Amino acid sequence: MTKENLEELKRLASLLGINLNEKQIKQFEKYYEYLIEKNKVMNLTTITEPDEVIIKHFIDSLSIAQIYTFKKGENVVDVGSGAGFPGIPLKIAFPEINLVMVDSLNKRVNFLNEVAIRLGLENTEAIHLRAEEGAHIEGLRQNFDVCVSRAVANLATLSEYCLPYVKRGGNFFCYKAGSIEEELESGKKAISVLKGSIKGISKFKLPETDIERTIIKINVSDIIPEKYPRKNGLPSKDPIK
Numbered sequence: 463m464t465k466e467n468l469e470e471l472k473r474l475a476s477l478l479g480i481n482l483n484e485k486q487i488k489q490f491e492k493y494y495e496y497l498i499e500k501n502k503v504m505n506l507t508t509i510t511e512p513d514e515v516i517i518k519h520f521i522d523s524l525s526i527a528q529i530y531t532f533k534k535g536e537n538v539v540d541v542g543s544g545a546g547f548p549g550i551p552l553k554i555a556f557p558e559i560n561l562v563m564v565d566s567l568n569k570r571v572n573f574l575n576e577v578a579i580r581l582g583l584e585n586t587e588a589i590h591l592r593a594e595e596g597a598h599i600e601g602l603r604q605n606f607d608v609c610v611s612r613a614v615a616n617l618a619t620l621s622e623y624c625l626p627y628v629k630r631g632g633n634f635f636c637y638k639a640g641s642i643e644e645e646l647e648s649g650k651k652a653i654s655v656l657k658g659s660i661k662g663i664s665k666f667k668l669p670e671t672d673i674e675r676t677i678i679k680i681n682v683s684d685i686i687p688e689k690y691p692r693k694n695g696l697p698s699k700d701p702i703k
Contacts, residue, residue, distance in 0.1 A: 463491050467512045471520060477669040478527045480555050489554045489581045490520060496580060497545060504569050506545040521668055523548030524555055526610065526635055526677055529664045534558040539606040541593050541624045542566075542613030546574050548637065549610065553583050562606070563588040564596045594691040597626035604629045604686060612637040617649030618701035621680065622691045625656040628682040634658070636678040646678075652702035657684040 468487050475482050482490070494515055501507055509518050526548065532538070536559050540549030543563035553561045565571050565588060574588035589596065593613075596602050609624045609632070617636060624634050638645070646663070653660065662679035691697050 463494050463512045467516060470513070471516045474516065474521050474669050475524060475555070478521070478524055480524055480527050482555065486554050486557075489583075490551070492581055493546070493550060493554070493577060496577060500573055504573070506570070506573065517668055517671060517673070519545075519547050520551050522637070522673075522675065523551035523612070525666070525668065525675060526552070526637075527555070528666065529662060529677060529679065530608075530633070530635065532556040532559050532608070535560065536607040537605060538562070538608045538610065539564060539602070539627045541596075541609060541611045541627065542615075543574060543588065544570060544613070546577060547612050550574070550577060550581075550583075552610065553578075553586055554581065557583070559608075560585040561587070562602070564591050564593055564602075566590070566592045593623040594693050594695075594697060597623070597691050598693075602627060604682075607632045609634040610637070611635075615698060616701060617642070617645040617678065618652035618703075619697045621649060621652045621656055621658060622697040622702060625653070625658050625680065625682055626686050626691055630682060630684060632682055633661070634680045634682070636680065638676040638678060639674065642676050642678070648701075648703075653680060655687070655702050656682075656690055657686050658682050 472482050538559045538561050540563045543549050543565045549563045568590045571588045571590040578586040606627050609627045628634050658680045661681045664677045
């Protein structure tokens with residue numbers, strides 16, 4: 463990344479209300495460099511140009527700051543983290559959160575843990591688990607203040623994967639692109655069954671672009687029935703209707 467790229471990252475983050483210091487800018491630079499290095503030998507992202515990574519990965523991940531303020535010591539889980547979005551950018555920008563990333567591919571988990579070490583991110587861990595397995599493990603099930611996910615799945619499926627990680631009173635923030643009206647309608651039953659309720663739908667464009675995004679905020683109000691999430695890929699094969 464050039465100095466101009468990094469200055470643009472800092473400027474765009476400021477439009478979201480995030481003031482990145484020099485240490486944080488350096489962490490983003492290291493993250494980008496390692497992402498591109500490892501992307502040559504494993505499939506992490508199709509977006510590789512610095513200006514595109516800044517907007518479509520870094521700023522997109524941080525866009526939640528427009529609607530939610532992270533608190534010191536909050537436990538945050540990123541389900542289906544992939545190459546680390548949105549978890550790693552959120553941890554860089556809000557270093558006082560405790561971050562757990564869950565991903566089903568061991569190579570990606572190794573990458574994420576190496577990123578945490580290289581960037582000096584404390585209280586950060588990636589775990590090799592299928593989403594539906596992790597939510598049945600003591601210490602992970604309904605243990606998080608905040609769950610985030612940019613995973614590509616419909617809202618009903620994502621809700622079954624993610625809501626069982628969220629404690630009573632906590633929130634799941636689902637990052638979406640494109641039209642979501644049909645997903646919202648078809649996901650209502652699943653959200654209700656999983657003791658969730660939609661508390662906000664924030665539609666916006668990423669700063670100074672025409673890229674449309676939506677973040678859905680779902681609050682968990684009670685203990686989620688033990689049978690959820692169902693295992694063996696059922697949340698994606700047969701979403702709750």
